[in-house]
Each structure stands twice: as C-alpha cells, then as structure tokens.
Amino acid sequence: MTLGSVPPRYKISIDREQCMDCGRCIENCSYGVFRREGDRIITESRKCTACMRCIAMCPRDAINLKENPVDYRSHPVWTREAREDVIRQARSGKIILSGMGNTQNHPIIFDRLLLDACQVTNPSIDPLREPMELRTYIGKKPSRLQFKKTEAGDVELETKLAPNLRLETPIMIGHMSFGAISLNAHLSMAKAVSELGTFMGTGEGGMHRKLYPYQNNLIAQVASGRFGVNVDYLERGAAIEIKIGQGAKPGIGGHLPGEKVSAEVSMTRMIPEGSDAISPAPHHDIYSIEDLVQLVRGLKEATEWKKPVFVKIAAVHNVAAIAAGIARSSADAVVIDGYRGGTGAAPKVFRDHVGIPIEVAIASVDQKLREQGVRNEVSIIASGGIRNSADLAKSIALGADAVYIGTAALIAMGCRVCGNCYRGLCPWGIATQRPDLVSRLNPEEGARQVSNLIKGWTLDLSELMGAAGINSIESMRGNRDRLRGFMLDEGLLEVLDVKTVGA
C-alpha cells in the first residue's frame, strides 16, 4: 500500500435537523453511499458520483453535496486531476475509463458566436402571426433540376428525387445504443420523436422489438460490431447509419461490458448473454473510402434503394476532406460528431484530447463541400456538445442541416451528467440494465420530458429566426452573415468565415 487512497471527490452530509429518517436516500443510491446503522443513516462520501439522485428524492432537502475542496499542495501543472490519474494508472496499469463528454476547460466556440436580429431596415417576423418553416429534408438533393417536354407539349419534371427524411424540426436524437442505455430510455425517446415528426438513432445495439411501433422514426445504425444487424433490422429503420467514428473516442471501437448484456440486450444484439460486446476500431470490411462506398451501396441494395444511408464520422483534423469523400459515395448524409460528444464509456485520454470542436468541423465541411460542388449530394448533421437552442441555431447558421442531441435528451430524462455511465449503475434508470433501476424511468413521462425539450428548442429557434427576419430554415442554413465572432482569434474567424463583432 505505497500509494494510499486519494481524497473523495464529493462530500455528502445530512442535515440531521431536517432528516426524517425515511431512508429514501438509501433506496435511491445505487452506488451505496448511504446505509443504515442502528437508528442512523450513515454516509460514505467516497462512493458518491454527484448523480444527485438522493437530493432529488429527499423529501426534506436534508442532503447536502459539495465538491470536496482540493487539499493537495496547489500547483499549476500538477493539478489534482493530473496527480490522481497518475496514481490510478500506477495502481492499475490500465487505461482510465470515463463517461459523458470532454471535460477539458477549452473555450466553447458556440459561446463566442453571437446571433443577429433586425432593426428598422427590415422587419422582424412574429412567428405567432406569420408562418415559420422549420421543415427540413435530410438526404441527397439534385444539384439542378431537369425538365422534359411531354408529347402533349407540357413541360414536366424529369429529375427524380432521392428518398429524404422529412423532419418537422431540425433536431434529432443521436445514436445511443440499447445496452449502453436502458429500454425505457429508448422507449421514452422513440415516443417523443414519433410524436414530434423527427428521428432518433438506435445506436449500434440493434432495435428492441418494443421499439417496432416507432420504427418509422428510427435510424438503424450499422457499426463495426454489426450487433443486431440483419435485413429485417435494416428494413425497419427509416434510414440507415454507418458509424465509422464517434466524437468522444475517434479512432477506437467500443466495449459493452458483459454485465450490461442482459437477456434482452443479448437478444437484441444477437450475442450470447453476459458476453462482452466488442466493436472493433475499424469496420473489418472498410479499410478505405472505396470500401465504404461498397458498404453504402450494399446497404442500399439490401433495402432496394428506398432508404437514405448516413455515414457518421468523428470530427478529426481532416474532417472536411473525409466528408467530401463520403459525399462522393452514394451516402445521403454525413454526420459529424464533435470532440465534446458524449459516450457511455471512453478512455479518458481520447475523450479529452482527440478530435476537434463541432463548430469548426461544420464550417470546414460545409466550405469544402461547396468548393467541390457537392454540397447538395449530402446533408450535414452536426452533433457533439449541442446544449441549447442557441447552439442549434448557430450550428445551422454555420452550415448544418440538422443536429443530433444526445446528452441533452438524457438530461431531459433525469440524467445529471455525473459521468459514470460505464458502471451500469445509473440511478436514473438511463445508463443501466438493472431492472430495479430501469423501472425508475417511466417511458410515458420520459417521452413527455424529451418532447417538451425539443418543442421548447423549436420555439426558441422560431423566435430567433423571426427576429433575424427569416421565415424558412433554408435561409438560416449556412447564413454566416448573421453570425459574429466575439473574442475569437483571426485564424478561427477565417476558418469559420465569420466576421468579428462590430464589423
């Protein structure tokens, strides 16, 4: 024991004056922070993850949670985190696992972009009185239309449109697999997107049969592990998405621990119960862009060219060129996942250090596709760190067609972003397969909350567009003229193709 223990991250205390000794904290905490000893409830702060479940469920506001003050000798380089990571790895000799998104204190570009509004020279549009169009079509569009003359002398449209997904709002829910999250979480989100006329990704864990009623609003993911993939699965989805990479862990695969592979997960993923589900880093049939082209075509053939196929990549340094390559395949949309994207589990070093911000990725992908004249060949779906309607509006103004949200949808179901998803003990019933925990999330209530969130953002977006004198989402898309950069350096302004405030 040469290393000893490190100080607890959080300090939980019970206000004994307030506490009525009901024991709900004990029942609710799946991490075992609370226990009864005699007639007292005892806390063990070291086990706390700050998931806030106990506080949310305490009827008397008797529980206090504090981040434990750092009692290391202060040092600007050897921070608490740096020291504790060394200790953890010295102890284990392994990779440090982490959940949710990047925790680095980098500036958030979204917060340094400001939106525009009309004054005098053009009128703002009131969405309560005038039409406001957010309908978005995701998929391939022709670069121009061709007409032909019929024998009767009429002119008719010759160009045939490729299948597109019709979204009533440009907000979709990204891919979080059944396995990583619970069936009730999946059901909540699936109900919400069906009600709203938008879409949700299945993640790479297949589609549970209870989701079949919502299949017209589901996007079936095909990832490197091919879990749950057969032609029935592909045909159920409204669209198919090939997952190449993920913003939280670009360049590596995934690992669902055997403990999370319950009977239901096992059936849905088509793997033995209790076995680890390993997604390899590359698809073993994709070692080049030509191979990707073949898979896209293969999936299209399997579904008779009736479904759009998306390709999801992590936002890495060369994202623009990669997206341009994807645009030249038969793919209908490219999903770019920024480095703030969430995850159930990722090596900490990847989550915090690999990839680039989504804002920059949208800007450079849109620019590259336009330069090469292939912007209409694919839609751009942006994801990874979209926290609110302002981020949504800015993503679209930078050039995205729509966004995927992930963490925000989880928060709408109760998640408090404690970042311990990989442990399978989520007390909110989201990132867990333990039946008693899963049952805490009521799919009806979850659906209402997720739906409310998307409705709220949609209203915000309508108001922002109306204030900018815009009544159709097409005129917001790529409209970087309506953005200004605040305290962004010249290099970034150039990449974003945005003027500085005041200009």
Next chain:
Amino acid sequence: MCGIIGVIDRTKSRMDGSCIKAALSLMNERGSGDGAGYVAYGIYPDYADCYALHVFFDNMEEPKEKVDEILQKQGTIVHQEEIPTTEQPGLKKVHIPWRYFFKPFKDQIGGSLGSEDDLVKDIVMEVNAGIKGALVFSSGKNMGVFKASGWPEDVANFFRIEEYEGYIWLAHNRYPTNTPGWWGGAHPFNLLDWSVVHNGEITSYGTNKRYVEGYGYKCTLLTDTEVVAYLFDLLGRKHGLSKERIVKALAPPFWDEIDRMPPAEEELNRAIRLTYGSALMNGPFAIVVASTDGIVGFTDRIKLRPLVVGETENRLYISSEEAAIRVIEPGIENIYTPRAGEPIIGRFNE
C-alpha cells in the same frame, strides 16, 4: 425604403428615357439622393451582337490598361468610348463611365467555359474582384445600365438617358443603408443580360452568397442585391429554369400550400424547394428583373414591400407606387397589386 419602376413594351416599340425619369422622380420620397440608376434594353442596335461592357474607372491609367489587357487577350474590342455625360451641379463625378463593345474570341470557348456568356461572366468577376479602380457594372448585349450617386433627375440628366431608346426600362431610386454614396452600390445590378432593381433587404444574403460562390460568382459589391443577379444567371441561364420557376425557387410557396397541391404540382414544388433551398430569398423585398426576353417582378413570401402592376394594351408596368405608373399613363385602368411571391411576367408578343 427605395423606389422601383419597370416597363416593357410588348411590341418592342422603343421608348426614350424621359418618361421613366419622370416616373422615378415622383418617388423621390423613397430615396435619399444617394443613388439612382436606369437600365434600358434595345439601346445599342448598331452593336447588337457585341457585349456592351459599362465600366467605372477611377482613372484612365492603370485600371484601364489592365481591363484593356484582359479584354484584348480574350476577344476583340469592336469599339470603345467614354459614356457621354453632362455635368450636373448636384452630382459629383467620382468615376469615369466608359463603355466597350466587345466580342470574345470563339476559340476561347470550351471545357468549363461552355459559352461566350461564361467567358464574359468570368471577365466581369475577374475585373470586379481583382482590379482596383475598375468596376464592370453592365455586361449584356444591346442593353446598358446607367447609375450614380445622386437624385433620379440628376443621374438621368448626367447620363443623358433621354437620348437612349429601349423597349424595356427599369429604374431605381435608392435610400442606402449598406454603402451610401458608392456608385457601384446603386441599382440596377447587372450581370450579362440580367438586371435587377430591388427594394428591401435580403436577410438570407449570407446563405445565397455562399450558394452562388460555390458556382464561381464573386460577391464584390458590398450589397445584397448583387446576389439576385447571380441567382438569376445561375438558375435561368446555367440551369435553364423559366422565369416562373426561378421565382418559385427564390420565393417558394409555403410547405402548407405545397402539401395541398395535386401530386404532380406538389412533386415539382417540393423538388424546387429541396434543390434550390439555398437560393430561397428571405426578408422584405420587391424586385424587378429584366433580361433580353422580358421582365419579371415579385415580392417576398409575406409581401413586406409594396409592388403594383399596371397594364395597357402594349405595356406592362411594375412599380413600388401606383402614382409613379400614372405619371406615364394617367388614364391607366388595369392596375392591381399582385399576391406575395406571385411572379408578374412581361414578355414580348410572339
């Protein structure tokens, strides 16, 4: 606030510039004396097969030499001269307006330059983006733009527009907010045969600009109207859409309306919106566009700017104000206001 008026004579009888000047001047309240302009079609019958390039030069040395060099490399200058002007007390002559009658070499056409028009378009973009002190502001055949900073009467008298006779005229009286006092910022905006007058502000400019720049157009004139000319050139000339369909792309019906259309019409309108979403123009506008074969006027989809149409047996007028039309046609009977987004098209009789 700006004032616009356009007229087409369907029999191709030519009108001199006096009427249009009087009509535009009536709308002086819509301007601020910072810009006015005219365009007329059919004014250069002697050079009808040449591109009439109107250029503002800051001086006749370096910019002129560079433009000459570009033109001589790619074609023949059939004739060139200073555009005749008469000094006006209320108008400061800050540029030298010049005109070339230019024919591109046939052997320059090929590859991505599919036509003479493509070559001339590239010359215009090259000069306007690359040569300081030179601005091509008119580049069609048998037509010409005349514009400057000043009140409508002063600009008309300066360019002696009463001496030109055309079968289409557009005119514009400017209240600038973007670039006051700059001659290049006055309307009409032109590229090849397309000329645009515009009242309003295009809130989708950033989107439209990104879209046309992907096709080699360069927005150099610091004002939103320019992009309308390029959109018409791209959709009309390059993609071969009719004027009705261009307007359907630029000011499309709402989805609610499209959803209720009969299947074939629904498919067409959905295809236009999907394909040309980035060309959709938002914000308040009333626009009249002219080309060799006619004019088209339209407003934004919720009609945030006025547009009035007047028709006589042979002429179609489109204007910001009825009163302006009545200056030319006091007894006009058929006068109406079109619906939002509805294209008003004036063509020549067959």
